Amino acid sequence: MVGYDDAYSKDNFTNKDKDGKVIEGTTPPGDGAFIIKNSWGLLNLKDDPDDGYLYVSYYDCNLMPALSYVFDAKSDKQSMLDFDQYDMLLTQWYGSNDSDSETKIANVFDAEKDENLVQIAYTTAKPDTEVSYEVYRDVKDGDPASGTLLDKGTNTHAAKGYYRIDLSDSYALKKGDKYSVVLTMTRKTDGGKTYTEVFPYSTEFSQGLKVTAVVNKGESYVYSDGKWSDMTDKTDSLKEQAQKQIKGEFGGRQTNTPIKLDSKDTFVVDNYPIKAISVSAK
Numbered sequence: 001m002v003g004y005d006d007a008y009s010k011d012n013f014t015n016k017d018k019d020g021k022v023i024e025g026t027t028p029p030g031d032g033a034f035i036i037k038n039s040w041g042l043l044n045l046k047d048d049p050d051d052g053y054l055y056v057s058y059y060d061c062n063l064m065p066a067l068s069y070v071f072d073a074k075s076d077k078q079s080m081l082d083f084d085q086y087d088m089l090l091t092q093w094y095g096s097n098d099s100d101s102e103t104k105i106a107n108v109f110d111a112e113k114d115e116n117l118v119q120i121a122y123t124t125a126k127p128d129t130e131v132s133y134e135v136y137r138d139v140k141d142g143d144p145a146s147g148t149l150l151d152k153g154t155n156t157h158a159a160k161g162y163y164r165i166d167l168s169d170s171y172a173l174k175k176g177d178k179y180s181v182v183l184t185m186t187r188k189t190d191g192g193k194t195y196t197e198v199f200p201y202s203t204e205f206s207q208g209l210k211v212t213a214v215v216n217k218g219e220s221y222v223y224s225d226g227k228w229s230d231m232t233d234k235t236d237s238l239k240e241q242a243q244k245q246i247k248g249e250f251g252g253r254q255t256n257t258p259i260k261l262d263s264k265d266t267f268v269v270d271n272y273p274i275k276a277i278s279v280s281a282k
Helices: 235-250
Strands: 003-005 033-037 053-057 081-084 094-099 105-110 115-124 130-139 148-156 161-173 180-191 190-201 220-223 227-230 267-269 274-280
Touching: 033 227, 094 235, 105 148, 105 190, 105 274, 115 190, 130 161, 130 274, 148 161, 161 274, 180 274, 190 235
Parallel strands: none
Antiparallel strands: 003 033, 033 053, 081 274, 094 190, 105 180, 105 220, 115 161, 115 274, 130 148, 130 180, 180 190, 190 267, 220 227
């Protein structure tokens, strides 16, 4: 970082898709930017009028995804947490389907041992998202919102990202119990409310890099048009949505890594990014 400019316009950070439409969430809330000198020299872009210098908004939280993490276990209890999850796709990309009608997403888990459910976790793909959650035990096949309601709540998140939520109590699960976490994600839009379905996706970004994902029946569900559907029946539509979204983000812009957009078959999608966190029963 070599300087700053408090008057640098926030509009300079606005991105547009190939049709010239402003991409939602790309304009910072205020002016001002740090001035950065790229230590690699000129950027590998067609147009680099600033000779390797670039501006970073005061409101940016980071320049790129983290390359490594360090975790600090604050207690013995925290070091013994058990995570139930399916979303192991190695990607930083999260797609979203938006709808005016009620939409929910859910993951169903099988307790592998006697344990106490204490937290849930999830990912939001867009800022200013309200997330209402419900946790059920003894759910029926094909209906994650059935059985016994254990807990529910609502949280609003200003930034997109990953969130861990404490449940209001500790809930006992027996080995083999089928339980679920159901999420309703909404955002305020012009004159109404938008329901959002979030899913991780990836594609072959550069030569030689191939990512795969496996989604099994009975693991992830989506609620739309008044009924629950298994995610495995929605895979093709999710791939098409991922293709459409990334075209909107990168259409017309040259990038350092070629992004293959030939067909939806170059994309893979994984289970919904919903986790359930437990401690072993004593």
